[in-house]
Amino acid sequence: MQLAEFLPSRPTRLWHLAKQMGVDYAVGPLPWEEKERKPWDFMSLLHMKMRFEDFGFKLAVIESAPPTNKIKLGLPGRDEEIESMQQLIESMGAAGIPVLCYNFMAQFNWFRTSTTTATRGGALVSSYDHSLMQNAPLTEAGTVSEERLWENLHYYLERIVPAAEKAKVRLALHPDDPPVSPIRGVSRILRSAEALQRAIDLVPSEYSGITLCQGTLATAGEHIPSVIRRFAAQNKLFFVHFRDVRGTAEKFAETFHDDGKTDMYEAMKTYVEVGYQGLCRPDHVPTMEGEDNANPGYETLGRLFGVGYIKGLMEAACAERHPHGSVANAIHAKG
Template identity: 35%
Template structure:
């Protein structure tokens, strides 16, 4: 397991590279050019700038999250071919500075959704919260405003400029079915997977967040059968999954541990975080500690250890603790605590495995 930490850039993050390098066992950043609109080519000079800056702090830039897929590709419009061409050029540029994994998603309009960014937990910390009744009754325009008014830092996937296009996007998706979305995803993969293979990059799609339809928009990647179908579209290591335990864990029927075993070798990147799911379907993000949420984090780490996982891992979202003022879900303190919890589990399983091997060896003498 190779630990990395999401970072939004020098002028768009409260966490510094100097702080990230001090988190034990953390070797790189998960980054993106957030100022480049979806569909445009990422300029090599801007890519190199981030790479060189991280290198000064002894951190690599091997994982990118996300190279966003333009909506015309998801909609299957005639204009998609030019946007796919641009995407391939971005893949080629990223390969030049040693990028190994590109995380992306195929969710229409919104990359993720929450109804409260600072819901208070029992211990006084706050965290991202999703309320079923509120999401069903809210106007998407109001949700965009809510998410952006609570932070001075841009929230990825909810940039204010999206307001200008929401009406036309919802109209465009009105008659798009899940099968249409699958067809458009296959068209996209048919074009980019050969380019990814040629450039030594693994594409890793992120699950739907939350893992069910919202606002009447189709969603297709939120359970085991969905990922099984995705991998069947291209039997190539370059066609992989970003297995996010928090996103998938918001649907209690998902067996995440089974997914880790079944999709072994096709998970180049994982997000590990915990959520507590209520009986009515609401969920709130918690600490990484297994007993604090619904996701069996201990079992997840054990499954990765048992399958000899060598991919990249990040602690994903964290709570807001100790008075930290930060981008919602992306502070330093709780994510650093999460990393140490994950390493503690990993080390325990490594020690257990070593002891078992030693005992077995002794029995043979």
């Protein structure tokens, strides 16, 4: 497993901290600050990739995309959005960036009813309470059915999977967060491991797989080690978001990595068992003392805790799997 962090497209304090923690892999956004070119243009991505490499990171995942809401809703203009996605995939392939993490959440991305829920020691986390959404007005999209979304996802995959095959870029589909439907009239279809399986089976390809977001799937009630084994056995496990929660899809709160309902050591041992060699990053960390919570889920101090915790789990799981070799050699063998 390759430990990574989600980093801005240009050097920041977080870049330095990540290197100091021993992180060698980067998950990047699109370089939206580009003025002369589209962020998904080849040269935009190449320049960003070289910034990472010159700093000592390998950029291996893009977790961002051009606008895709017309694609998801099946609106006029979706073919132009699909063309932009095809250009992104082509550019990634040419630049040697192997994985694209994408989602099919229409109208809004990951969604919470609170970003100021107190957890251990007064740290702040995001949470979701579906009862608070019962009287919420519809969005401008109105009522969006699950059938409509499945049809639109199929249309989309028929057009981007061939582009991914040609560019040799792996498409890592993220589940819907939260895994509950509908929200403000907009259905959510990727709410379980079974739904993710159905999605990647729509247009079968070795380049179409999943992002295993542990927090989302744990919220949905999935047994994380079983999900790891299921998709790893098909070579469909392309990227991992390592985080945890307490609660159910209807009402949950995010947690510190060591304070949720998932047996995180069992999960890590399972990744080692199946020989997963892709990227894993901490995700949705608590906001800790001294931070202003301006970027809920992505402040700095919780990331430091998350990276350290994951590194410890990796070392322990690899050492258990390879008891007669050094921990360093065991990790190297898997990463």
